[in-house]
Amino acid sequence: MPDLITHLSISYLFNKSLKAIRYSTLFYVGAVLPDIATRAVSIPYHPAEFAVYPLHTPLGVVLLCLLLSFFFAEAERKQVFISLIAGSSLHLFLDLFQKHLQPGYTLLFPFSWQPFEFGLFWPETIISMVPLWLVIIFVIEFRLWLKRI
Numbered sequence: 815m816p817d818l819i820t821h822l823s824i825s826y827l828f829n830k831s832l833k834a835i836r837y838s839t840l841f842y843v844g845a846v847l848p849d850i851a852t853r854a855v856s857i858p859y860h861p862a863e864f865a866v867y868p869l870h871t872p873l874g875v876v877l878l879c880l881l882l883s884f885f886f887a888e889a890e891r892k893q894v895f896i897s898l899i900a901g902s903s904l905h906l907f908l909d910l911f912q913k914h915l916q917p918g919y920t921l922l923f924p925f926s927w928q929p930f931e932f933g934l935f936w937p938e939t940i941i942s943m944v945p946l947w948l949v950i951i952f953v954i955e956f957r958l959w960l961k962r963i
């Protein structure tokens with residue numbers, strides 16, 4: 815998993831360039847949702863990892879986003895779901911670029927346990943890029959702020 819700052823930064827760059835997501839905040843929530851849903855449980859209580867692992871798979875993410883969208887008014891659910899699933903899909907896609915010591919991500923869970931990953935970088939490699947993401951975001955926001963004044 816790239817770190818959460820990287821996930822948020824890249825989702826910010828996607829959101830700013832595409833401008834297709836109606837609920838940006840929910841897109842950002844979706845961008846960290848798979849890790850929050852699994853790591854918030856598995857890190858403090860590792861034996862529970864098998865129970866929350868499906869929430870970091872495409873099917874689990876779809877079901878989780880559907881569940882969360884039902885907390886919103888019926889008229890907004892479709893856009894809420896689209897925003898959450900777009901962010902979560904980006905999250906899972908970015909995770910595929912990371913190398914793992916253990917098997918990668920099981921994209922076809924529960925139909926297959928075959929792991930898959932592109933394996934282009936180690937987790938600590940992308941963390942060194944965090945200052946760059948933050949500078950890029952600052953520059954973008956600063957330029958937007960200058961346009962508003």
Ligand SMILES: [Zn+2]
Binds near residue numbers: 848849909
């Ligand atoms: Zn992840």
